[in-house]
Amino acid sequence: MLSSIQAFDLLVPSRLLFGWGRRCELPSMAPLLGSRCFAIVGSQTLLREGLFAEIRSLINTASNVAEPPQIISREPLVEDVDQAVLRARECGADFILGIGGGAAIDLAKAVAAIAPQDEAYSVIDYLEGVRRELPLVQPSLQTLVMPTTAGTGSEATRNAVISSVAPRYKKSLRAASMMPDIALVDPELTVTTPPEITLHSGMDALTQCIESYLSCRASSFTRPLALEGFHHAWTALPIVMREPSSRPAREAMSFAALLSGISLTNSGLGMAHGVAAALGVHAQIPHGLACAAMLPVALQTNLECSRPRLQQLDVARRGPFVSEPGSAEALIEAVISLCQRTGIPQRLRELGVSVDQLNAIVTSSSRNSMRANPRPIEDPELLEILSRAW
Ligand SMILES: [Zn+2]
Structure with missing residues (x-):
């Protein structure tokens, strides 16, 4: 007997690329998103092993990577977001590249979401259940994310988890517009985890x-x-x-x-x-x-x-x-x-x-x-x- 299919909504990245070694396709992907890229890099290991240098050179063939990239080695705090937003605005970034574990990708999505909003506000004003809970009026900057760990799935979600130390909390910044435009999942990047x-x-x-x-x-x-x-x-x-x-x-x-x-x-x-x-x-x-x-x-x-x-x-x-x-x-x-x-x-x-x-x-x-x-x-x-x- 047939049972009824309940109504549902589905939100996924506009483009999903999955496959071993597919980071080499970055030169053809980056120009689809913009010309000034601000990169958020989540892992010191990545820098140590020269992987980010490789990725940056792939991007640079088509557009500019703002210098130097923002590096994050902890779950992002409110001040990490505000500081990165400032830098993204200063360098006139029109797209954000997030590469790393869930923390880096969450930070990238948060920066892409907050940078185009009113400069008078901090990310705190937009977090769920913290202060004003302002809506994200302007659309996010374009985002391309590349996970280097296999875990959070943040490359395909519409939220970013942001923490605060005083007062202590961990809250989400969430909007449909925060879904990454391109998720490039190259499992080879996880080998050194x-x-x-x-x-x-x-x-x-x-x-x-x-x-x-x-x-x-x-x-x-x-x-x-x-x-x-x-x-x-x-x-x-x-x-x-x-x-x-x-x-x-x-x-x-x-x-x-x-x-x-x-x-x-x-x-x-x-x-x-x-x-x-x-x-x-x-x-x-x-x-x-x-x-x-x-x-x-x-x-x-x-x-x-x-x-x-x-x-x-x-x-x-x-x-x-x-x-x-x-x-x-x-x-x-x-x-x-x-x-x-x-x-x-x-x-x-x-x-x-x-x-x-x-x-x-x-x-x-x-x-x-x-x-x-x-x-x-x-x-x-x-x-x-x-x-x-x-
Ligand atoms: Zn989880």
Whole structure:
């Protein structure tokens, strides 16, 4: 019997290029976006190994890279955005190149969004739930993003996560206009990612695929993408940890991360990401690690309401040649075992969270992610869940 397809919206980059070594196509891509490029580079490693020099020379054949590039080696703070916006305006940039992990790409998207707005305002004035929450009236500058890690999927999302130290928060700048114009995903750029970042970002991609698959806002379009991404991430993550230079494993992880970004931006996430945002704010736990540590707890919390979908994930995990039906409990056990094998802490106290921080963690959990969880979780229940997980 046919079931009805619910209405959905889909937002993706205007152009997606995926493939090993495809950074060499930059000379033909850059002129499509503008003539003055301001680059945001996310990794010292990239500079050390001469990769950025290579990329810059590829861009320079067609247009100018503003000098010197902005380098970011932490999750972007409000002042990082304001400072980079100033520089982008000063050099008259008409397009922004973001190259690096999620932090660099988020910063690039934020700069592209804020630079054309009224000069009287800071990025703070546009962040969700902070101050004025002004709308982004002017369209973003053109953006081309190239991820060097396989994790956040930021190359295909419409938000940027921006933090503040005093007061402490981690908030999103979000608008449909922030979707990158071109996402160029060259998995070869991820080969030199250090093991710990490979693991944390890989677990982030895996969590994003699972949460966007289970999300109450997922659509008939996003669910198959999330399931496909989950299959790739699950299969490739152990291989990429053992053999960091494996081309098929790096390709699979980059593909999973891209699919996770497309799904999550169109479907939302869930409890693991909701709490992970607060763990970043209050205990400075890296995003991917926080997501991975929360994933088993989130799956157990959603077990009864998501049983058929968890069974589907279990089938996807075991691949096409297993005939038994999937089991939700087996999937959760497998996730716990993956966390144990890769050294992801199972308890909040092992992550350095103190018990008296739990109330604040509940309060600062991301409402946006919590609203997409398969079932509603009110604050008192979340506190109970986190107390058990402590
Ligand atoms: Zn994430």
